Amino acid sequence: MANYGIKVSDVGYDVLTAEDKNLSLKTGLSLLNVFSQGTETGTGGAVTVGHSLGYEPQFLVWIDENSGIKDGGTGLATGMDTFGTAFVDDADLNIYAANGDNIQYYIFYEPLTTGTAPTITPTNDYGIIITKDGYDVASANILQQTFNSEKNSIKIALSGTDSDTVNTTKNFLIVHGLSSNPGYLIYFEVDNSGKWWSENETDTLSGKNVTLSSWTTNTHLVANAVSDSSCTVGIKYYIFADPAI
Amino acid sequence: MTDYGIKISRPGYDVKTATPPQLSFSSKYGTLKIQARGNGTVNSASGGGLATIAHGLEYVPAFLVHVDPGQTGSYCIAPYGVNSTPLIYAYADSTNLYIKAVANVVETTYYNASDTNMWRAYDGGFSGNGGFAIGKTDVKINGALRFENIAVAQGTTITDAVLGVYVGEKGAGTGDMTYFTFGIDEDNTANFSSDPLGRNKTTANHGGSAALTGAGGFQNFNVTNESNEIFARGSWSSGNAIGYIFNAGDDCPAQVYIYDDNTGTTTNSKLSITTTTATVANYKYTVFLNQIE
Numbered sequence: 001m002a003n004y005g006i007k008v009s010d011v012g013y014d015v016l017t018a019e020d021k022n023l024s025l026k027t028g029l030s031l032l033n034v035f036s037q038g039t040e041t042g043t044g045g046a047v048t049v050g051h052s053l054g055y056e057p058q059f060l061v062w063i064d065e066n067s068g069i070k071d072g073g074t075g076l077a078t079g080m081d082t083f084g085t086a087f088v089d090d091a092d093l094n095i096y097a098a099n100g101d102n103i104q105y106y107i108f109y110e111p112l113t114t115g116t117a118p119t120i121t122p123t124n125d126y127g128i129i130i131t132k133d134g135y136d137v138a139s140a141n142i143l144q145q146t147f148n149s150e151k152n153s154i155k156i157a158l159s160g161t162d163s164d165t166v167n168t169t170k171n172f173l174i175v176h177g178l179s180s181n182p183g184y185l186i187y188f189e190v191d192n193s194g195k196w197w198s199e200n201e202t203d204t205l206s207g208k209n210v211t212l213s214s215w216t217t218n219t220h221l222v223a224n225a226v227s228d229s230s231c232t233v234g235i236k237y238y239i240f241a242d243p244a245i
Numbered sequence: 246m247t248d249y250g251i252k253i254s255r256p257g258y259d260v261k262t263a264t265p266p267q268l269s270f271s272s273k274y275g276t277l278k279i280q281a282r283g284n285g286t287v288n289s290a291s292g293g294g295l296a297t298i299a300h301g302l303e304y305v306p307a308f309l310v311h312v313d314p315g316q317t318g319s320y321c322i323a324p325y326g327v328n329s330t331p332l333i334y335a336y337a338d339s340t341n342l343y344i345k346a347v348a349n350v351v352e353t354t355y356y357n358a359s360d361t362n363m364w365r366a367y368d369g370g371f372s373g374n375g376g377f378a379i380g381k382t383d384v385k386i387n388g389a390l391r392f393e394n395i396a397v398a399q400g401t402t403i404t405d406a407v408l409g410v411y412v413g414e415k416g417a418g419t420g421d422m423t424y425f426t427f428g429i430d431e432d433n434t435a436n437f438s439s440d441p442l443g444r445n446k447t448t449a450n451h452g453g454s455a456a457l458t459g460a461g462g463f464q465n466f467n468v469t470n471e472s473n474e475i476f477a478r479g480s481w482s483s484g485n486a487i488g489y490i491f492n493a494g495d496d497c498p499a500q501v502y503i504y505d506d507n508t509g510t511t512t513n514s515k516l517s518i519t520t521t522t523a524t525v526a527n528y529k530y531t532v533f534l535n536q537i538e
Contacts, residue, residue: 008251008272010275011272011273020278020534021278021302021304021534021535021536023278024270024272024274024275024276025270025272025276029276029278029279029534030278030279031276031277031278031279032276032277032279056311056318056320056529058309058531060322076322077321077322078321078322078323078324078325079312079314079321079322079323079324079325079326079333080324080325080326080329080331081326081329085321086321086322087319087320087321088311088319088320088321089317089318089319089320090318094319110279111282112282112284112311112320112529112531113282113283113284113529114282114283127253128253147269147270148269149253149255149269149270150255150256150269151255151269152255152268152269153269153270153276154276154277155265155268155270155271155274155275155276156274156275156276156277156535157265157274159275159535161538178265179264185307185309187307187537189538194305194338194339194538195336195337195338195343196305196336196337196338196537196538197334197335197336198308198309198310198322198323198324198335198336200324201323201324201331201334201335201336202324202331202334203336204334204345205336234538236307236537236538238275238277238307238535241265241266241268241271241274242265242266243266
């Protein structure tokens with residue numbers, strides 16, 4: 001690494017020797033810096049959040065499908081169901097949720113793919129700005145910055161693994177210790193196959209037909225594994241300090 | 246929080262009292278770090294429907310895959326499915342990220358519940374609607390069945406069509422029934438208020454012999470080729486009615502027949518049509534430096 005810049009290691013790692021995967025901040029890294037975040041309420045149709053970025057941005061959406069229940073299940077929106085789905089294009093984030101469902105969204109500056117993206121000039125003349133490699137901190141636009149203290153970034157509060165035998169169904173319960181339903185990402189593996197799936201997927205390779213769905217409450221991340229026959233399911237989770245609801 | 250490290254609050258929040266969501270950064274927390282991004286197209290009908298992307302990390306990384314199943318420029322996070330059936334999904338190992346598309350296989354069943362959609366004719370004897378029969382008593386029996394509101398677009402090649410005839414009565418004879426099946430080669434065949442057995446027949450047909458299912462069950466007949474010939478007709482359109490003619494074989498044994506008299510609501514003859522539609526989607530993937538395993 002160059003002998004200039006800044007790096008911050010994850011808890012438990014020596015900053016002098018930590019690999020990039022164990023750094024929380026380093027000059028040049030591409031983090032998920034938040035362009036906009038907010039809450040919405042489902043309508044039974046599409047809830048449209050305009051982002052005006054002119055490209056498809058990274059996003060995360062969690063939807064609380066237990067309307068009116070404060071600590072109800074809050075799951076990541078994927079493309080699997082009519083409700084609980086979110087689609088992004090170069091102008092809008094469209095979220096499909098049942099009437100009354102609570103929605104939390106994060107739209108990030110980073111585009112889904114590299115390539116030309118319009119210049120987005122930051123507005124702050126104070127705070128901390130760290131650029132990606134090769135960019136002048138005095139002139140870098142937001143996409144050329146690793147970090148800008150004006151912008152929120154998704155923060156991983158805790159991460160970990162778990163593994164257990166699943167006969168037909170099992171709930172993995174992870175205590176998160178945060179004050180509200182947190183955002184999260186979760187992945188799973190069947191029978192130590194080395195193949196990891198994201199949530200709402202069905203493992204079609206193992207022959208056990210394992211599906212993992214998940215949600216958070218105000219105390220736990222819950223991962224529900226369902227399988228056709230007995231198997232070992234391993235999970236890897238990232239729980240964010242940023243709320244899902 | 247510990248009394249060392251670095252934390253930076255978001256605008257408007259006092260760094261000394263800010264809650265975790267009010268911080269833009271804290272050395273207490275990790276971050277999601279993008280290692281690579283890319284895009285492509287996956288097609289269930291090509292290359293096994295599998296896109297394989299080498300990530301070069303030598304461990305299993307966290308990832309997000311976004312897919313645009315309609316190729317309209319609108320992306321959701323994988324998996325993507327229809328009616329909770331996954332059609333596009335993603336997984337990773339220590340070498341690659343994989344994005345898989347599978348064809349959308351849909352089976353639709355149509356029921357025959359109307360007297361005027363059934364016909365049977367006994368050689369030299371009774372013929373009329375209100376029931377269906379095929380085989381031989383002491384004389385050969387020919388029949389026809391019709392199904393309405395078939396939701397298949399013109400020009401579609403279906404994967405499978407199985408006509409399940411309800412066996413309300415089975416003949417007491419022994420041996421296999423011999424028969425032929427044809428489609429009624431018309432765009433939108435009319436009901437059987439009059440004898441349909443003389444209507445034009447499809448070139449496609451099935452002929453053979455079948456061991457008969459007992460009364461109370463369903464006797465299945467493959468009518469895929471007959472159906473595809475009708476769907477290929479230039480003036481066929483979705484929502485039309487389709488019909489089939491059954492002729493007993495000359496060598497069908499006596500008292501070997503099946504009969505559906507259209508009684509009961511759960512014992513109607515049925516037509517099950519399976520369509521297979523290729524799944525084609527654009528995808529954009531993000532691989533993070535963060536390690537899963």
